[in-house]
Amino acid sequence: MTLAVVHLALTAAYAGFQWTVRGLVYPQFAQVPRTAFAGYERAHQRRVSRVVGPLFAGQGVTTLWLLLARPDGVPLLPVLAGAGCLAVVLGVTGLLAVPLHRRLDAGFDDDAFRALLRVDTVRVLAATAGTLAAGWLVLG
Template sequence: MTLLVVHLALTAAYAGFQWTVRALVYPQFAQVPAAAFPAYERAHRRRVSRVVGPLFAGQGVTTLWLLAARPDGVPLLPVLAGGACLAVVLGVTALLAVPLHRRLGEGFDAGAFGRLLRADTVRAVAATLGTVAAGWLLLVSG
């Protein structure tokens, strides 16, 4: 049961973080003066990775643990659903968000920024669905 609670806490923390970034942090990017934007973006990447890195690592550990050694009474379907959501988040991060942030680190680009917002919406929705799956696990296993 402790594993399920920790897993839910990690997924919920990441989903809350992701929605905060999407709704509050990213919209402010367009307000940064062009000359200051590259340094602003690089600082953003450094600071965000200090928060998101441990959340990704924690979710990765709990998800793999649930996949590899699922406790008795824990159904497979919500574990797989949560794992799929995490895979979407990680894939969109690696394949879209990170390259777009690198591009923005060279200077604000409205097209790249728009693509980042769309990619981030996908991450936020996937993270939310991952939290629903983690809650489902706890609900049906308790």
């Protein structure tokens, strides 16, 4: 059960982080002066990686552990649901969000920014669903 609680803590921390990014950080991008945006974006990428990297790594470890050595009494369905949610988050991040951030490296781009907000909404929803699945593990 300790593994499930650690997994829940990691998924909840990531979901909280993602909600903060979507609700606070990204909306502020549009307020940064255009002449300063490229530097702001590069600094954002460096700083956010320091937070999100350990959260992704921790969730990856606990998810794999739950998939490969699921403790007795831990139901399989929420483990699979959580793994699917993490796969969505990682896939959307690597395939969509990171390239959009690279486009923004050159300066603020309205189309890239709007696309980033849409992509990030998917991450928020998947992260929230992953936390619900992790809560199911602990409570179920």
